[in-house]
Every structure is written in C-alpha cells, then in structure tokens.
Amino acid sequence: MEKAKRQGTTRLRADARRNRDLIVAAARRLLVEQGVDVPLEEVARRAGVGIGTLYRRFPDRDALLRAVGEDTLRRLVDLAETAWREEPDAWHALCRFLRGCAELHMGVLSAKLEPHLHQRLRAGHDLHEMRQQVTDAVLRMTERAQADGALRRDIGPGDIALLMTTHVYSPPGTPGEPAMARVMEIMLAGLRAGSGPALPGTPRTDDDLRRYIAVEQPPTD
CATH class of the missing domain: 1.10.10 (Arc Repressor Mutant, subunit A)
Structure with missing residues (x-):
C-alpha cells in the first residue's frame, strides 16, 4: 500500500x-x-x-515570463558548455554557440522580456550564477580562439555579446529561420582572422560583456 x-x-x-x-x-x-x-x-x-x-x-503573467527568462538562461548555459565540450577547438565552439543563440531567438526574447521584467530577471543568486557562467564561457571561447589565430584580433568579448542577440526581420508569412541562418554565417565569416579591413571603433571589452549580460563586477580593494 x-x-x-x-x-x-x-x-x-x-x-x-x-x-x-x-x-x-x-x-x-x-x-x-x-x-x-x-x-x-x-x-x-x-x-x-x-x-x-x-x-x-x-x-500571473509575470511569473510565467520570469520562468521563460530563467529557462532561456539555463539553455544558454547548456549551449555554451556543450559547445566547449564537444567541438574540436575554441573557434568551432564559438561558432556553434552563436548559431545556437540564433536558434534560441535570443534577440527577440531579450528585446521582449527585458523591458517588461528588467529588475526581476536580474535578481536572484541562481540567475547571477548562470549569467556568470555564460560570461566566463564567452571570455574563454573568445580568448582561446584569438590565441589560436582563428578569431580576428579587433573583436572583443563585448562584441560577441552583441552578436548573441542578433535578430533579423522577416516579413509576415515568410519563415525567419533561413534568413537568420544565412545572416549568422555572414557574420561568422566576418569574424575569421584576416577576413577584411580593420573594424571602426575599438573592440568591446570584458566590462562591456558583463554589463550586457548583467553580471556585476566584484568590488575592488
């Protein structure tokens, strides 16, 4: 019984x-x-x-939206860790990670969730830890891919953060996935070392990455 x-x-x-x-x-x-x-x-x-x-x-609606935000962040962590573990080098891991961000619709979700739940999505120790994991993964992939000579030197980790939330508009009634996939490959080709002239401005830094992913810098002594 x-x-x-x-x-x-x-x-x-x-x-x-x-x-x-x-x-x-x-x-x-x-x-x-x-x-x-x-x-x-x-x-x-x-x-x-x-x-x-x-x-x-x-x-209520906010509870559901927060759950979607948390679930998306967990998927992002898993995507970064799986890419690093399974790909042969940092360049291929970075490419797989950015393609996965596009497939997760990170650009759309960020644009729609963040304004609505800006503070709530940044609160909580568990969310901070996941954001830190994503930050560490992007730094690791970027630095290693540049050290290997695969990623161009005038790209910073903050630039990679911007590419994580790339979104491509598709007219109503047309599938957006093929367009996004093509744009992503165009961007990845542009990230390759020796792929073109120097970029305007300066590379976006580690601090830019942390601000973008909403990870607070530890206090300095």
Missing part, C-alpha cells in the same frame, strides 16, 4: 513537471511570435493543458 502511494506521488510530480515544461516551452514560442501580451489561454492551448493547470503553476 505504501509503495503504491509513493509511486502515485512520484507519477503526479512527474506529470506536474511535464506540464510545467510544456507551458514554458509554449510560452517561449508564443513570445517570439506574438510578444508578452499573448493571451494566457493561448499559451495553455498551445501547451495542451487547461487554463487551470497553467494558473496552478504560474499565478
């Missing part, structure tokens, strides 16, 4: 987690398509759950 009860509880927890993941995934897609004002009923419908299930997981 007790064993059956435990199994039932485990199954309920798994179902609850599955529903939560479905809701967050649906919300992320709809944010890209329609923006932060998308009806929550539409989110529930796209997730395949009832509106009551959505509200049990997320009592």
